[in-house]
Amino acid sequence: MERQPPQWLEIGQGRRLAFLTQQGDGAPVVWLGGFRSDMRATKAEALADWARDHGRPYLRFDYGGHGESEGNFGDFTLSDWLGDALAMIESQCSRRPILVGSSMGGWIALLAARKLLGSPLQPAGLVLIAPAVDFSEELMWAQMPDAIRRTIQQEGVWLRPSEYSPDPTPITRALIEDGRRHLMFGGEIKAGCPVHILQGMRDPDVPWRQAIKLVEHLSGDPVVLTLVKDGDHRLSTPADIARLQAAVAAVATAA
Template sequence: MNETVPSVVTVSSLDHKSAPRRIAVRRRPAAPSGETRPGVIWMGGFMSDMQSGKALAIDRWAAEHGRGFVRFDYSGHGESSGDFVDGTIGQWLDDALAVVRSSTDGPQIIVGSSMGAWIAMLVARALAVAGESDRLAGAVLIAPAVDFTETLMWDRLTPDIREQIERDGVWYRPSPYGETPYPITRALIEEGRRHLLLGSNVEAHCPVHILQGMRDSDVPWQHALTLVEHLAADPVSITLVRDGDHRLSRDEDLVRLIAAIEQIA
């Protein structure tokens, strides 16, 4: 499999006062045999990047089947510019929309992992408002952490930690996946409230398949079912993996992921 070469998409800051963000993108063009079929775009999770095992598994599949595939890093992640601590949901949404509009051709299947599933649903809403729903062929959501800054984070924090975030502007949450803690900022929490989806109907404007581990301590499987209930207007299926964790990156999980993409494609 040939490695894709990174390119850059430039995104202006929300306030137009900070320097433009340079978003790293890796694009695998479709082979002639795959040009009429939907492409795939990867949207990663919180503090993850486009070199994750799941993104690379999709890239291998795309290369083998001549499918177009795009993966990218949000600002402050991976190969993109910026500091992670400065990021917000709205900023990362703008990054994703810029990549969709500049680096994809024809309808796309969005594959969103954890936070990336929330970003994917926000992208779907923004495209619908702009009259661009024809860009969407489907969505595969892995452990969808929709509204996570509020429901899965703020609501679970102790009063002492909430006070620290409000006082100091940041709290460093220990990570179960490595030695580097996650900076949880006041800006992340407060700006995230502008993008909450649960509590009213969520419209993807395309078929949705959810993959959810039942041993996921970050995104409980009940949270995924709540999202299903809110996706009342779209065809939705969900696969619950009884022994699956949050990452769903074992070989058998990757097989399920590719099968979900192929089912929609």
């Protein structure tokens, strides 16, 4: 199939976000990708196939500094990426969306749901894949040796080797400090809609007990948790993709 060229959304400061849309009926499905991932990754494409086959509207985009969107990755923080997600939802969705968040996108989905609570665009459902809630603090800063923390504090950035890219990932002081403004595990988390979490038990990046912790904090919302015993962080095998599509279909049917 020919590669679909992106559309562009101007969001101020002379910055543009790249996005792709598919038309259909029902609640729009919105893909929120992970840290340094992009809208053409395996799971995002698999959901595009599902949406096309079932006539569902579908929106996916790249955060600032990701994929085809403008900007340098290291210049952005979680506040920027949350703002990107909200700008996309508010400009492209005409009814309550279903937010599908992968890894960091799971945290952003929950933050976006909190921002949209009580509005006409309050999400109709969330599907979260290995949701990395509070990852900058709990899964990065708290796990870092003192030497790496000093590098970040003194130099403003540490270049972390990546298992998913030949290029290292810049972890900035701004990212860590900004992340602290958005921590969610200090109290009850309110999604305001049904939530389905998919979590691998062999995930080296987001331990499966983080998903249990999230379920405990989502005390007022209906939650389904699917633990995949041999699942890794990506959850991109054919069986994993089938689980994802089924979870989105179930939430979409109820929306």
